[in-house]
Amino acid sequence: MQIVPMRDLKDTVQIEKKCQNGPVFVTKNGYGKLVVMNMEYYESKIAKIAEADFINEGIVDFANGKINDGKEVIKELKDNLLK
Template sequence: MQIVPMRDLKNTVEIERMCAEANEPIFITKNGYGRLVVMDIDYYERTMRKIDEAALVNKGIEDYENGNVVDGKTALKRIREKHGI
């Protein structure tokens, strides 16, 4: 984890390089306290994809716990009927 003081944000080229090389967020501080997080777009997109996947897994677990499930044959039958397969 890299920590950079707010005044260093003026050097955007260096901050961008740090983000790309570190492959992790850069934490920006002001007066010694965290204020901002800067990250490479690829890192951001990977992180958001992981969050979305985790939400889908949690939804599946919730459905299972609530009994909102069907067996495989029934699921395939419904898919075929819906899509005319």
């Protein structure tokens, strides 16, 4: 984790280089204000969040009894495809 003061944002080339190793935390008057990151890092984190959301939905469905037997589902799919 890298921390830089707000004034360092003027040197965009240097900030871009720092973002290659992960997000850069930007401070103003000693307090956190911004996080700067490259697109690849951002997209990978968003993908992980979406994945976790799907897993959580599955856990909630399981807890609420909204589940189907795998063998039954496969049989229904095969039956529907052969119609």
